Amino acid sequence: MSADARPVPAAPASWLGAVDLSVVVPAYNEEDRIGPTLEALRAHLDAHVGTGAGAWELIVADDGSTDRTAELVTAAAAAEPRIRLVSAERNRGKGDALRRGVLASGGRRVLLTDADLATPIEELDHLEKALTEPHVAAAIGSRAHPDSRIEHHQSRLRELLGRAGNRLIRAVAVPGIRDTQCGFKLLDGDRARAAFAASRLDGWGIDVEILQYFRRQGWPVAEVPVRWSHQEGSKVRPGDYLKVLGELARLKAGALAVAGLYLLGSLLLYKGLWADLGTSYLADAGQDQNQWEWFFAVTADNVSHLRNPLFSDLQGMPDGVNLMANTVMLGLSVPLTPVTLALGPAVTWALVLTLGLAGTALAWFWLIRRWLVGGRWPAALGGALAAFAPPMVSHANAHPNFCVLFMIPLIVDRALRLCAPGHARRPVRDGVLLGLFSAYQVFLGEEPFLLAAVGMLLFAVSYAVVAPAAARAAVRPLAKGLGIAALVAVPIVAFPLWWQFFGPQSYHSVLHGDAAGNSPRAFVEYAQRSFFGDEAQADKLALNRTEQNAFYGWPLLALCAGIAFWQWRRPAVKALSVTAAVAAWLSLGQRIGIPGTDLVVPGPWRLLAHQPLFESVIEGRVGMVCAAPLAMLVAVGADRIRSFPVARERTLALLVVAAALLPIVPTPFPVRDRAPVPQFIADGTWRRYLPADRTLVPIPVPDPGAADALHWQVEAGMGFKMPGGYFNGPWGPERMGIYGATPRWTSNLLSDVRGGKEPPTIGxxxxxQARRDLRWWKAGLLVLPQDQERAQVLRDTVTKLVGRPPERVTDVWIWKGPFR
Structure with missing residues (x-):
């Protein structure tokens, strides 16, 4: 919509005073029926609304008609002063006409009705009854309601096309509304004027835009069954539904631009990975890229062969791997099975990371825009920071379950719908969706879900303290919604969680020691991948390069502190500030070293360290919870800056925000060439040497420090099983969680030799012991690549262990079973 097209509202007739009902009729070239329509409306309004000056007004919004429509309305207005004409100089569309008419109205309620009266004015009674229901802000006539009566149908083809178009609009724009395009609507007057003042569409899409506005504001809309009759000469054509979709696309252009920028940013981060998916390996991923590609591959293999997706014995032989107890992200790996089978797990890995980061940013943008700020670009800035904050980027090296978090904002949104004052509360519907969303998040990542729950709880408690009245009002609908969510989610996740905690190869906890918390200095320093990052400094303050869980940098923290002080009167700002501060405090761990001293004091995590679920959490990861509240504070500040009346002040403030964020802008992930797969494996030669029902044993046995053999298995189409590997599994009678398979004497020996130790005297x-271990592994073939580090020493060691020299085949040495 151009700037000159913005309507200037006509002032309501002041002599009418307060008007109970405004009726707005958009009209374009309606000379044949505008007269009878006005007479029918006037007669019904006098009889059923009242004859007083303030009972009703009837506004005809003429859309630049080229016939006698305006002339006839003017004549009617001369006879009945409660009829008014609002004219446009030229035809702009139904949306522009409705906007002009509604903004010129002054009624406590506003009725929209088409000039053809396809829905008779007598149906107003049903809409009025619905609008009297508690909290209902709009009642719309719905032709699709099962109780509606269609008295005269359109042609069969036209009706089918119309239904198809309406369903498409519902699916992409306003799901839950049966009939978006019926022109018979009764709206709360003030809310109608607010909605139309904010509208931008000039065509048929105005109906959808207004419904979307009401939905965003949380104003309930009721659909009411009505009588409807197709009128000859109707200007609505089936093709107009496509025009509506086009208008909605233009309406969403800003959001699409934001999504495009997020995707571009994510692609730039992973440009090295995408450059050559066959050989590129994220340099700081450790062995995790091998592990994740294996997870995607094994899930696709299980699904395509209709096997249990919660378990596999392809690695960790003979015990296997409890996949549900590992981070396989079934919520993505299962639906992406076709991609994995067709293009390979390396493509799936790159897609999940790239689209996951962009999708997470978009979800935070949507949440922030919906609940916190009015401006699109402040919300976009907040979404970017929430998804691309330094801790998230650190995990984006290797842990998609910790950076692909697009469901968390959707879960937060459903929780807020249940308890936010002034919004439509639908505990059943929102509870069901919250349960479904939560169940799905379990299949994306349980630990990030737990951390998100901690953040939501901190925010809820903080908000309840600063806004106790709102908290009291929210208790019942929130409790009801959470109860319904539990009833929905528990049956979905019950068996998978039982399998995770009590099924084969389940374990109780993974202990990380009492020094896995963040250093206080880490919060004010910069991460390795940040624009101002110092690799050496970050390495000293983090467990590893994928666990830089703080590193927000002092400028961002100072900016957020300033925004919090500036906007402290807002309860949400208080709650966000407390949430970030407490999460940062908890992330310091069980022991806190005071920077610059040798003093160590007890940390807050000691209270949670040995509690169920929390015992397996790396406490430093709680620092990731800070990303969202800090991002929201920045969005609040940027949104407030938008309203500065002086351009110089506005520019200076935005420069301050930019200066605080520039140091933590992420830089592209470096890549390296991945270790090549031995030709013996890649070309399938191994199949001639491996007996059926026996395992292939890579030398050395794969473990979390050297898991390239997982990539062998992927390249071999998951055709063989092997011992060892990289996963979480049980160890010892207490089934304590460890990384990798339960170690054996022989696997430890070979690992030590690979690491540089001299082998012992082999007696x-x-x-x-080697024979016992090989029988335990059900070994049928030992394979040592000739280019393996310390290959000659490993070859001599294995030769002594099995009592015979190897056979050289292509680029490997092999020892064939049996091993008795």
């Missing part, structure tokens, strides 16, 4: 005791 009969070692040979007997």
């Amino acid at each position: 009969q005791e070692w040979r007997d």
